[in-house]
Ligand SMILES: Nc1nc2c(ncn2[C@@H]2O[C@H](COP(=O)(O)OP(=O)(O)OP(=O)(O)O)[C@@H](O)[C@H]2O)c(=O)[nH]1
């Protein structure tokens with residue numbers, strides 16, 4: 001269904017932002033730059049950008065009726081087909097504006113959903129996106145939308161928007177239920193796979209979209225993940241093993257990037273993709289230090305992590321793209337402000353050893369030091385310990401053997417279980 005609605009010709013779009021209410025002029029312009037990238041990713045051509053200063057938003061027309069009429073003239077002059085607002089519009093504002101402008105009116109959330117719909121490849125991602133789209137369109141099912149639905153194709157109309165408009169809300173609710181059941185099944189399979197990995201150390205790459213997460217995963221693990229200078233290149237979770245020089249290994253997880261105003265239905269739908277990240281031992285918060293608003297992006301990512309209840313997971317800041325950073329003084333300042341932090345170029349493979357060493361330090365800090373005392377003749381138990389722990393010292397006392405070792409928290413738990421079972425003496429200390 002999604003393929004049928006793809007645009008052939010680029011749609012002409014006008015972007016609209018408001019400054020003075022939630023953001024100052026500089027921020028608003030930065031947000032509109034990003035909106036332009038989003039529009040480009042969705043396949044639109046931006047023909048004009050309008051910023052309006054306002055003290056208060058208009059509940060009926062968002063930018064006020066006067067400005068909306070002006071916008072209508074501009075849209076006609078420039079032959080625009082779609083008007084994209086940077087902020088989320090209420091269903092009533094969308095309806096009023098599309099009636100007055102007689103153009104397709106969409107907001108940032110609808111645009112992001114559209115990109116996700118277009119890019120989703122796996123069954124899981126498609127299900128998640130459709131679910132989010134249905135949640136989004138449910139309160140917006142009005143006559144205005146029926147009218148819009150006649151303009152088939154183009155951005156903001158991919159996915160369920162078109163066909164479901166004619167069906168009633170009851171059908172949509174039923175579809176939502178079905179999709180939720182599908183997702184539950186997919187989630188169960190995922191959980192099984194994850195359980196098999198439960199004793200390995202997991203580091204998750206998190207960060208704003210386009211900061212270079214997939215590039216870094218490829219550089220560290222030969223994962224061969226798709227990389228593109230566009231927003232939301234990655235929608236699925238990829239998990240790969242990563243080797244350290246001391247023979248240790250960990251898994252590295254790459255997943256969907258975050259963005260300002262990620263529609264909350266989308267975050268909720270993507271929970272199962274994000275599960276891998278939710279279970280991580282360490283978050284590598286990757287930042288594009290060459291981006292003019294990288295600190296704003298850090299704030300956004302932190303707030304999504306907070307919503308995902310990940311405040312307690314340790315974080316290592318990974319500042320990327322230092323190869324194109326003009327102001328090198330920034331590195332010094334950020335090293336203090338965001339400690340612990342590393343500064344790398346994933347693309348040029350610069351300072352990746354430093355990053356690996358820091359990750360390894362985190363792994364070591366999470367390990368337990370364990371002393372075992374057992375019968376020297378008990379070869380089977382000894383083998384078990386050597387599999388689950390890194391033995392650093394072995395001494396003999398009469399017919400007993402004493403092993404000093406290090407193990408992850410999960411493996412330490414397992415070893416404790418075997419110790420009780422087999423009657424070894426075991427003493428655990430923090431790493
Ligand atoms: N100059 C420079 N560009 C980089 C570096 N790392 C990645 N890039 C570029 O940044 C763009 C985005 O890279 P990705 O790896 O797709 O970024 P991502 O964070 O996975 O993006 P999403 O999956 O869209 O969230 C690509 O054009 C990369 O070539 C770097 O160290 N320096």
Ligand SMILES: [Mg+2]
Pocket residue numbers: 213214215226227233234255
């Ligand atoms: Mg990616």
